[in-house]
Each structure stands twice: as C-alpha cells, then as structure tokens.
Amino acid sequence: MFTAIGLMLTGIALGFALRSFQWPELLGRAISPTIMLMLFALGVAVGGNETLMANLPVLGGKALILTGACVAGSLICTVAVRRYIESGGLYLVLYDTNSFAVPVASFLGCAPYQFAVRSSNIGFAGPGVIKETTGMDIPPKYHRSYRALSRGHIQGIWDRRQIRANLKQALLTMGGRNLYYR
Numbered sequence: 001m002f003t004a005i006g007l008m009l010t011g012i013a014l015g016f017a018l019r020s021f022q023w024p025e026l027l028g029r030a031i032s033p034t035i036m037l038m039l040f041a042l043g044v045a046v047g048g049n050e051t052l053m054a055n056l057p058v059l060g061g062k063a064l065i066l067t068g069a070c071v072a073g074s075l076i077c078t079v080a081v082r083r084y085i086e087s088g089g090l091y092l093v094l095y096d097t098n099s100f101a102v103p104v105a106s107f108l109g110c111a112p113y114q115f116a117v118r119s120s121n122i123g124f125a126g127p128g129v130i131k132e133t134t135g136m137d138i139p140p141k142y143h144r145s146y147r148a149l150s151r152g153h154i155q156g157i158w159d160r161r162q163i164r165a166n167l168k169q170a171l172l173t174m175g176g177r178n179l180y181y182r
Helices: 002-017 023-029 031-048 050-054 056-086 127-134 145-150 160-173
Strands: 092-095 098-100 113-117 121-123 156-158
Touching: 023 031, 031 050, 050 056, 092 160, 113 145, 113 160, 121 145, 145 156, 156 160
Parallel strands: 092 113, 098 121, 113 156
Antiparallel strands: none
C-alpha cells in the first residue's frame, strides 16, 4: 500500500514539475485504455480462481439482493420527499464549492429551491469527465454559479458572508403554510 501511495505522490510531483511539456497530456489519453486493460486482467484473474468461481452464484445473489435493496430504498426516499414537499415542507439546497454528478443528479437536484454560493461550481459532470466522454473542451468557467443561474438550474446566488441571513429569510418566506417552525 505504501508503494502505491508513494508512486502516486511521485507521479503527482513529476506531473506538476513537467506540466509545461506535451507528454502529460498524452499520458492523460492513456488512462482509459489502461483502466480497460486492468479490468480485463482482473477478469482473467477472477476467471482463473476456482474458489471464487465456485462461489460466484452465492456472491452474485448477494450482490443482486443488495442492489435491489438500494433501489427500493431510493424509491422509498423519493416517495417520502415528494410527500413532504406536497404537504408544504420546505426543500432547499445550497451548493457550496464543487458540486458535480451525484449531488446534482440525486435528491438535491430535485429541490424546488436551489441556491449557490458565488464561488461554487455546479454541473452534472466535471470538466475532465466531459472531455473524456465527448472529446470536447468546455468553455472556461462553464460550471460557475452565475452560468447555472442563467441556465435556470438555480434560483439565486448567495454571497458567503450573507448565508445565515439569506437562510433565515428563506426559512421564513419559502415553502407552504404548514411548516412546523412558522
């Protein structure tokens, strides 16, 4: 484990020192094929392990049960949140720093009231993921909060120094009449 961490830290230092050269970009293109090769090697190793292959039906069954439980739990939470909002509950999200993928795609992205701190970045996928999957560069500052506001993703931008006052105002004025703290 220390070897792996040491190699990673050495690679970070080398990449930082040589960031002006062309070859770090070429190495970036090699990441996906390297991961695919490693997954293939893992598959060969799993297929060659007799004990693991003999227990695969049991392990696969447990994985299937776990997956089903996770999906069922997500559905139950979705219904609970929907009933909460429909009964007048307040569902407010404040994005701070970087919010990509899971937070935006999960329950947070479904909130009727979404705000962001001025310095935050918001997006379904980060710049690196977009570049790797589409091969296209995104414009600079594409994920900045003011761009999310212009696209209608959020309802407002809050200054970090005003979060407490804005949150108090939001709790007093947003949501239905049935909120317990009114």
